[in-house]
Amino acid sequence: MKTIILNQPQELKLIHQDFDDTLAPHEALLKIHRIGICGTDYHAYRGRQPFFSYPRVLGHELGAEVIALGSEAQNGGIKVGAKVSVEPYLNCGECQPCKNGRTNCCESLKVLGVHIDGGMVEYLKVPVNKLHTSEKLAYEQLALVETLGIGSHAVQRANVTEKDIVLVIGAGPIGLSVIQFAKINGAKIAVMDFSEQRLAFANQAIGIDVSIVPNENYSADDLRKTLGGNLPTVVFDATGNAQSMMKAFSYVCFGGKLVYVGLFQGEVTFFDPDFHRREITLLASRNALPADFKHIISKMESGEINTKAWLTHEAAFEDLPEIFETWLDPKSQVIKAMVVL
Structure with missing residues (x-):
């Protein structure tokens, strides 16, 4: 599986690694199609990101396709072939804030691409309850949902x-x-x-x-x-x-x-x-809640949010290690850069 990994600050590399596609009962297997680049990624590249360790696979703004479902994930409304935005905040479900509906404040929260490896990969396994579907939106729009969620x-x-x-x-x-x-x-x-x-x-x-x-x-x-x-x-x-x-x-x-x-x-x-x-x-204000993802997708589908204006730069997955640093230059005038698989 092709993977882009940040080994240390300013060392972004394309590698190939084995991938185990065995799914836990509540997991979904995703084919990643779009990865949005955000301030967290830039800070990590520069070595300025809080709560961060290296090496790390970045990527938490994701537009993806469901290609397989675990045995207990098939009756939750998500179907194979669905286009999805990924809610990258993996909460425990057991701590006080989780039980109070404040999942973004989970005491042991793990964010994809920050605390654990993220979505700069061809394939990714995530809990099915972290997926938000749309039949209308394109993959690049779905990759913008997390940014808008903040x-x-x-x-x-x-x-x-x-x-x-x-x-x-x-x-x-x-x-x-x-x-x-x-x-x-x-x-x-x-x-x-x-x-x-x-x-x-x-x-x-x-x-x-x-x-x-x-x-x-x-x-x-x-x-x-x-x-x-x-x-x-x-x-x-x-x-x-x-x-x-x-x-x-x-x-x-x-x-x-x-x-x-x-x-x-x-x-x-x-x-x-x-x-x-x-x-x-x-x-x-920290991250976002599941309701925010649903709210944003609804506003995008209705046309109240003009997503095309946000996307100013694009790169193929294989080219990202060479291009990434150019996006840090203020002269590039990047608003939102998108990686295409």
């Missing part, structure tokens, strides 16, 4: 409505996924990023109300002026940058919410009296 879950965490003024900091793929669902929920949306190109893409692909290219001294007073005298009711930080994440506290209105979608390896500090005075709600 934004969908974050927006639901904040309970965004049409009454909200939302600021999204960071217009990379995760920020774009937040923008997408904040817009679906009817909020007014401002987006902050140092890249005018990313802001232009966000406006063209999704549609935003305000674009902000901040300077180093950009302040809450500047933001208030930009927003006509108001501050955001909800701020999403999708940067994974420590300085940005801590500065984001100053942008939240009295009684507002701050949602951390990105993360970094370190400590967050803030001035507690100001935090209390404004009664800010601080939320973390």
